[in-house]
Every structure is written in C-alpha cells, then in structure tokens.
Amino acid sequence: MQDRHIVVVGGGFGGLQLANDLKGAPVRITLIDRRNHHLFQPLLYQVATTLLATSEIAWPIRNFFRDRPEVTTLLAEVVDVDSSAHTVTLKNGDTIGYDTLVLATGATHAYFGHDEWEPVAPGLKTLEDATTIRRRVLLAFEQAELEKDPAIREALLTFAIVGAGPTGVELAGIIAELARKTLPKEFRNIDTSKARIILVEAGPRVLASFVEELSDYAQKALERLGVEIHFGKPVTSCTAEGVTIGDTFVPCRTIVWAAGVQASPAAKWLDIPADRAGRVVVDKELRAPGQPDIFVIGDTAAVTREDGSPVPGIAPAAKQQGAYVAKVIRAKLSGQPAPGPFHYRHQGSLATIGKSAAIIDFGRIKLKGGIAWWVWGLAHIYFLIGTRWRIAVAWSWLWIYISRQHSARLITQRETMREE
Structure with a gap:
C-alpha cells in the first residue's frame, strides 16, 4: 500500500511538532512554508530591541529534516485549498495533492480596520x-x-x-x-x-x-x-x-x-466559519468542520477548553496540538481508535519586564521579580532547538546582564529617514 501523503502548511511550532512526531510512520510528508526558517517567536521581541541576533532564534527548516527522506520541504506560499479535489494551490499556480492536510499557517497583525x-x-x-x-x-x-x-x-x-x-x-x-x-x-x-x-x-x-x-x-x-x-x-x-x-x-x-492578531486566510480557503480573529472554528479533534481529512492547528485555529474558555495562542499550545494530530493520524493508519478529544494542558504564563524582572503564573505557584526572570530564562533556553543555540542565547543574556550592553545594535538595510 502506498504511503499516505500528509501536506503540512506552516513550519511553526505546531507544524514542526507534527512532522517530528510522525517519524517512522508509513507516510510521506510535504512541509510548505513561505520562509526557509523556523522562528522561535517568544524571543522575537529581543531581536527587535537589540538583545539577540536573528541567527540566535531562527533555524533553517531543511536542517531539521536532512535525515528524514520521507519529508520534502518546499519554500512556497499556499493561496488556496480545493477540499473536493484534495489539492492545495501554490502562488506560482502549481497544485499539490494530499490525503491529509494540516493547516498551521499562523497569524499576522490586526489593525482593527485601519x-x-x-x-x-x-x-x-x-x-x-x-x-x-x-x-x-x-x-x-x-x-x-x-x-x-x-x-x-x-x-x-x-x-x-x-x-x-x-x-x-x-x-x-x-x-x-x-x-x-x-x-x-x-x-x-x-x-x-x-x-x-x-x-x-x-x-x-x-x-x-x-x-x-x-x-x-x-x-x-x-x-x-x-x-x-x-x-x-x-x-x-x-x-x-x-x-x-x-x-x-x-x-x-x-x-x-x-x-491584536488576525489569523491567516485558511477559513476563506475552505469557505467555513471563523471567529472574529479569522480563526477556523475546529471540532474536538482539531478538524475543520465537515472536512475529516483537514486539520487546523496553532494560531489558525479557534480551540476551546472543556470549560469553554479559549486555548491561548502560544507556542506550547501549538506544540500540543501538533502532537495530538500526529497521534490521530497514527491511530487511523494502524486502525486503532482515535485518542479522544484534544485536551490542552496549560503549563503556565510568563512575561518579562526589562532584563532582570519577570512574572510567572503556574497556577498555584506565582513568581515575580528577579527569581521569576531566571526561571523565565531557563524555560526559554530549554525550549530552544539545539545545544548550539541554547549556549549562544545563554551567553548573550549573561553578557547583557553583567555589562548592560546589548549585543545586536547593528543598523542594516537602512531605510531613508523621513524628511523634515
């Protein structure tokens, strides 16, 4: 029997977790993204504010799957989905067929009509x-x-x-x-x-x-x-x-x-209901309504918890959703029962205020100040991909903490300043 073809649109936390968790399964995976890199978005503001260099929080997607011959990575942009024909259309006009489609296309800024x-x-x-x-x-x-x-x-x-x-x-x-x-x-x-x-x-x-x-x-x-x-x-x-x-x-x-944020146009591609932010309102198995072979995860999906509250649009949620969909696909391939509805496990909320203070809410445990900042830093270093980048980011933070000097204050691709 021919391997099932899984098309994953988006190389963020959800899409990458899904592809990783399908390692060894009898599938072919095509991973499509508009950019050639996976971005550790929780630290993006540190690039914007000169604390970190771009290379410290982003890594080539192809590098992750160099030893996975069943994974094909395409630098391309999806502009439409034909669910009846089981195809996605790329910006250059090409179409790619799928047996199972996973939309993990993320979100962009929302200017509330402006x-x-x-x-x-x-x-x-x-x-x-x-x-x-x-x-x-x-x-x-x-x-x-x-x-x-x-x-x-x-x-x-x-x-x-x-x-x-x-x-x-x-x-x-x-x-x-x-x-x-x-x-x-x-x-x-x-x-x-x-x-x-x-x-x-x-x-x-x-x-x-x-x-x-x-x-x-x-x-x-x-x-x-x-x-x-x-x-x-x-x-x-x-x-x-x-x-x-x-x-x-x-x-x-x-x-x-x-x-504010606005989801990608995935709901428009599928012509299905979306919430106010444009996210696809998925079912309990993260499927698009009426589309058993299409899953939607991450910032593209409106997912609710058991109490009706929304699942937050954060990296751990996307990773959990990617892992869950991989389990659903594996169960179907093996003829086993589905793993049951998606259940989000909240691991805590974190935010920093400057270079030496933070707040953390782990539910019963709440931290603030310098101790919270160190916990925040350790948590983010842990979730970085690869020892090299963990060491690089840890060293940058240590240097900044000791010297108070930001290490990435280069002005590149200079734009013309406004004439006064």
Whole structure:
C-alpha cells in the first residue's frame, strides 16, 4: 500500500511538532512554508530591541529534516485549498495533492480596520518585522543626535507601543532600559535617558491575562523604568508624525503595534466559519468542520477548553496540538481508535519586564521579580532547538546582564529617514 501523503502548511511550532512526531510512520510528508526558517517567536521581541541576533532564534527548516527522506520541504506560499479535489494551490499556480492536510499557517497583525497604519506602526510576527523595528529604534536615536530643532528631537526620542499584552510590555521594558542604561554614554548631543517610552492600553491594566497581583507588579516595574502607561483610551490614529491616543495627539516618530492578531486566510480557503480573529472554528479533534481529512492547528485555529474558555495562542499550545494530530493520524493508519478529544494542558504564563524582572503564573505557584526572570530564562533556553543555540542565547543574556550592553545594535538595510 502506498504511503499516505500528509501536506503540512506552516513550519511553526505546531507544524514542526507534527512532522517530528510522525517519524517512522508509513507516510510521506510535504512541509510548505513561505520562509526557509523556523522562528522561535517568544524571543522575537529581543531581536527587535537589540538583545539577540536573528541567527540566535531562527533555524533553517531543511536542517531539521536532512535525515528524514520521507519529508520534502518546499519554500512556497499556499493561496488556496480545493477540499473536493484534495489539492492545495501554490502562488506560482502549481497544485499539490494530499490525503491529509494540516493547516498551521499562523497569524499576522490586526489593525482593527485601519490597515493603513501598518507602514508607520509595524507589528512583530516575523524576523523582517523585528529587524524593521530595531532599525527604526536605533535610527531614531541617531537622527536625534543630528537634529537641531528641539521639537523634532523630542518627537524622535518618543517611542509608542500600542497594546499592553506580553509583547507590548516586553518591548516597552527593553526599549526603556536601552535608552536609560545602555546608550547614555554613547551620545554627545542628546540625553537618551530622557527618551519617552509610552505604552498604550485601551483596557484597564497591563497583562490582562494574568491575575491582578502580577499585573500590578508589572505595571509598577514598568513605571520604575520610566515607561508612561496610558489606560482606557484606544489609539485613534497613527501617522508618520505621531500617534493619537483618544483625542490627544503625541508627536512620535517610532510606533510599534502589539494590540491584536488576525489569523491567516485558511477559513476563506475552505469557505467555513471563523471567529472574529479569522480563526477556523475546529471540532474536538482539531478538524475543520465537515472536512475529516483537514486539520487546523496553532494560531489558525479557534480551540476551546472543556470549560469553554479559549486555548491561548502560544507556542506550547501549538506544540500540543501538533502532537495530538500526529497521534490521530497514527491511530487511523494502524486502525486503532482515535485518542479522544484534544485536551490542552496549560503549563503556565510568563512575561518579562526589562532584563532582570519577570512574572510567572503556574497556577498555584506565582513568581515575580528577579527569581521569576531566571526561571523565565531557563524555560526559554530549554525550549530552544539545539545545544548550539541554547549556549549562544545563554551567553548573550549573561553578557547583557553583567555589562548592560546589548549585543545586536547593528543598523542594516537602512531605510531613508523621513524628511523634515
């Protein structure tokens, strides 16, 4: 009997876990991704804020499967799915047939109907996003050093982060430390420690997914770093000149968007129901409705727990879903009963505030401060792929902790600064 052909769209945590867990199964796997690398997204903000280099958090997908002849990796973009013909269509017009399809296509930024804000307020989902943000942050200090007009200089030294979830909080904390602790001795015409870092949150508190005690600690830690936090008013405009918070305009030349996500168009490809964020509403076995041979996992899927609450869009959830679908496929191949409905096991919530403080919620155990930061660091090093990268990231963090010097402050692919 010919091996079953599994097509996996997306080389993120879910897609990679699935392919790994199908090792030795009588299947052929085609893994398709628009990029040639797997990205450790939880540390992406550290590339954006000059703590880590891109090569420390991303690895070539082909490298993972060099000893797996049954796995074919394609650098391509899927633009449609024909479920009746069991094919996916690539951007170049080619089609690939499948017996089982797994969509793990992730998510991108959501601007709540204002996509025109994206050029001036980039989000943070890819390496390209991270290097764009890093470049703009560093160039803002460089141009401020040259600027003679005090008003323009102040705008250049104002950084706005929209959204106070984990990404927004982590970005605000590191940019504040960069301005206050790393750069002051390196500039002669400006005082980088007087830079304004503004964190905008339409809700009532930062890190709303954490318990109030930890949220309050994070807010106070940010304020100690000099971060200005604006609660209760949404951003109503983002332009090259600044950001408008409610009715108040703030001159600002660097804006980072961390306020929402939008799933890939997988639901549109399949012409099936999606939630408000565009995620496919899957069944208890992570299948697309009415499509027994199509699974949807990770940020592309709207998955609920037994109590009806949503499964969070984080790396451990995607890995668990990939592992579960691999079990379902193996059971079908062997004629065994399915493993039962997907059950998400929450392993805890973590967030950092700067380079030496963090909060962790393990349920009954809650940590904050320096101890939480060390636990956070160890957890992330553990989940990195390969000894080489674990050592590289650990060394970078140790050097930064001791010296307070960020190791990846290179401006590359310089974009033309706005003419004043």
